[in-house]
Amino acid sequence: MPKSRSSLLTRRGLIAAGGALSLVAALSACGGTDKAKDGAGEADKTAAASGPWTFKDDLGKDVSTKAAPKNVVAFTGTAAALYDYGVSVKGVFGPTKTADGKPDVQAGSMDISKVEILGNVYDEFNVEKYAALQPDLLVTNSWDGSYWYVPEASKDKILKLAPAAAIKVGGDVSMDKALARTADLAKSLGADMNAKKAVDAKARFEAASAKVREATKANPGIKVLVGSGAADLFYVSTAKTSADLKYFESLGVEFVAPEKLDEGGFFESLSWENAGKYKADVILLDNRTGTLQPKDLAAKPTWAEMPAVKAGQITPRVTEPIFSYEKCAQLLEDLAKSIQGAKKVS
Incomplete structure (x- = not known):
């Protein structure tokens, strides 16, 4: 990917697009x-x-x-x-x-x-x-x-x-x-x-990875969409270019694959009129400051009509994980629960 400002913004677009700009601008004073x-x-x-x-x-x-x-x-x-x-x-x-x-x-x-x-x-x-x-x-x-x-x-x-x-x-x-x-x-x-905290955190991560594998085997066919909401656009991410999603996929998680990725290769941006293009059973929704959360999205008709939204099967996604075993173990534990308890609705 070129290192220009415009190409960097294709990655950052997940939080900098549309109405999210007004939110992050408010943060700059802090x-x-x-x-x-x-x-x-x-x-x-x-x-x-x-x-x-x-x-x-x-x-x-x-x-x-x-x-x-x-x-x-x-x-x-x-x-x-x-x-x-x-x-x-x-x-x-x-x-x-x-x-x-x-x-x-x-x-x-x-x-x-x-x-x-x-x-x-x-x-x-x-x-x-x-x-x-x-x-x-x-x-x-x-x-x-x-x-x-x-x-x-x-x-x-x-x-x-x-x-x-x-x-x-x-x-x-x-x-x-x-x-x-x-x-x-x-x-x-x-x-x-070799400190106990570090050793325990790595063991917890490994156990959590096993839980995700078990969940995908126990509840096969669950399709997961990775999304991020902005005022004018809904972004659907690919699992091929982010470390967390690549790992989740290796554990058996089935992701929705966007068909036409934007420049940079991280996601496909959809207008809200077309936000329901892809059907899924679970939505992993970007939880970063500056992105729209379920309460913010409730008024958008296409969001409300998504099968996963109707079923209440929305899980926060830590889009930029903290790469310690402690924090990533928690991500995997939450993901395992989401897949284990999901119903097939798509």
């Missing part, structure tokens, strides 16, 4: 206002070992620093995953705080009062505040070979200030690989992967 606090406590276990630090990231780059990074800045979702492993960061960029001041879903379990918010919406990144943090390392995810949520316009300035590492979560990467690589990154930054 970013970059918190003052970073010292991250002392159990979560602040960034590696303190002496000597050089190296990590080969998923863009094929050998990332290195003269000493173990202490001032780490990360995309919010990546920071939330590191937090689950006991690694804290100094600053974040990406959806962190909602308009009412509460943590965004992508912040996970992080205490957002203890991080500097450099940008709260897409294409927002305060380079001056980033420089003031004296960053040792920037980490983020990558969907298409680019640094997720690092603005194209200021990318060169940002990347000159500190080394950057990216973990792939799209394209040919499945959730299990994204999880393993995020765990590798956390370990390199000082996380104890």
Whole structure:
């Protein structure tokens, strides 16, 4: 995929299209206002070992620093995953705080009062505040070979200030690989992967994967549509380009396959008049801030007429998962329940 702003927006279109723009615009005032606090406590276990630090990231780059990074800045979702492993960061960029001041879903379990918010919406990144943090390392995810949520316009300035590492979560990467690589990154930054919490979380993930396999076998033929609602458009996602959906499919989940993908290859956008084009038994609905939720969609006739909606078989989808075993185990457990209890209605 080209790295232009327009092509990046094909991915971000799931929340930036139509009326969602007004919602995310309201959030922009929330970013970059918190003052970073010292991250002392159990979560602040960034590696303190002496000597050089190296990590080969998923863009094929050998990332290195003269000493173990202490001032780490990360995309919010990546920071939330590191937090689950006991690694804290100094600053974040990406959806962190909602308009009412509460943590965004992508912040996970992080205490957002203890991080500097450099940008709260897409294409927002305060380079001056980033420089003031004296960053040792920037980490983020990558969907298409680019640094997720690092603005194209200021990318060169940002990347000159500190080394950057990216973990792939799209394209040919499945959730299990994204999880393993995020765990590798956390370990390199000082996380104890033999700690009981980490061991238990991985075991829970594996058990949850088995539950999804069992559910698809016990209730065969259930068709799942992955959707996202905006004011003027309904997006139907393909399972072929996102790490979570690829993994769910490998466990036996049967997804609706959109026929005509938009530029970027992530989804097909449908006008609300045509939103009922595909029939499904279960809808996984994008739960990100800025997307329309069931209460917002109730007034749209084509939504109300969808078989899965009539049956009440709607499950939130964490469209940009927090790639820790703890958080992804919960996703799988919820998915297993949805499929196990679904009735064939399409």
